[in-house]
Amino acid sequence: MTTIKLWKFFAREDLYECYQCARCTGSCPAMEVAPAFGPRETILKCLNVGHEKVVQDERIWLCCTCNVCEDRCPQKIPISDLLVALRNSAARRGNIPGRLVMAIELLAKTGRSMIVHQLDEMRAHHGLAPLPPAPVEEIRAILEKTGLREVVEF
């Protein structure tokens, strides 16, 4: 299993800047509708039980990535960087939603994140030329080199 150096994405000391005011969590849309941790608890858990535990929990994926937490933080903690780093780490340990695996596979195989189906006809309806094919070989070669296979087979 490969791991990532989480603290290269997010300075560990920034965790201590948080005084748990919960302004982030109070603004978090995912918290309103799902059993998400929310940013405040995520930071607290990183301090108390360690990020190794946090990235094993499926609930870290309950997030809109709307970045409102970072926007509202009175301490200007780059929370979105922390959330990206935690999920990158989780994905490498196999904690990744099935829907995301499918989305990444599609992207790696086709260079696009939408399935192309009977497209020419639909585009012609709107007076548009066919969409040129994506440079699939080049995309795949780049993704081989960046190590995407650490997370998703394609």
Place this chain on the structure above:
Amino acid sequence: MKYALFLGCAIPIKYPGFEAATRLVCQRLGIELVDLPFSCCPPPTSMKLVHYDSWLALAARNLCLAEEAGLDVMTLCSGCVNTLKEANRTLKQSESKKRRVNKILEEHNHRFKGTIDVTHILDVLYQDTIVERLIKETVRDLPMRIGCHYGCHYFRPPGIMYPGELSDAESYVPVQMDHLLSIIGMEPMEYSRKFLCCGSPLGANADQDAGYAITQTKLQYMRDRDIEALSVICPSCFEQFDMGQIVLGRKTKEKYKIPTFFLTQLLGLAMGLSAKEVGVDVHRIKARKLLDGIGIG
């Protein structure tokens, strides 16, 4: 004025009507668009969360294509602009990341140099010279109570999307779309929690019902203000509201539907283009009654 047009994935494949409207509107406003063999951006809501290095490298490749053409990039999607702006900034600021990415891209004859900027069509349209053209090209007003939804990734985090535009104490609050729509005779309405997420990424990645619960909240705030239509600048937000009202309607039986438009569709209608030309005929929530009401067949 000339840009490399970054269509992204959802618009050319799922909503080509937005592309058609955008091309027609840009032509009328004197914005020249160049097509380049871009790939997926890739999204800040999927690839970036799963594998940052892959996200950065693919974004860098897209940026390189525009650099090679000597053009700034104009995107049509809040997600694409978020990825490309952040990647561009990161690679301009970090020598080590640039070196790492270039080592991979050089095998494909690309090299990130940091010579171009990335922008969203809303910011392109909001320039003085374009606004002047828009006023001249507008042949009919669209008098309706319109709600604007900007899409989180268009403006957050503001330190990356709009650096230097806000003091430490404030959040960045976008106004561009409201202003543009007032030029074509619309009545932009304020509504509660206007900058709440549409719910799309939560639904796509983890929990569909939870995502739509956010959409429902937002729609209700719009209904509270008697908003007749919604304007968006992101295909994912569009789908969440357009398809979302169909899905939610099965449960809630809500009769008050809010037709949703992509910004350039509304501008196109004001310039005299037909509903079919700007592609509103394929939306799930039909706008016919609303458009008939203001004399647009």
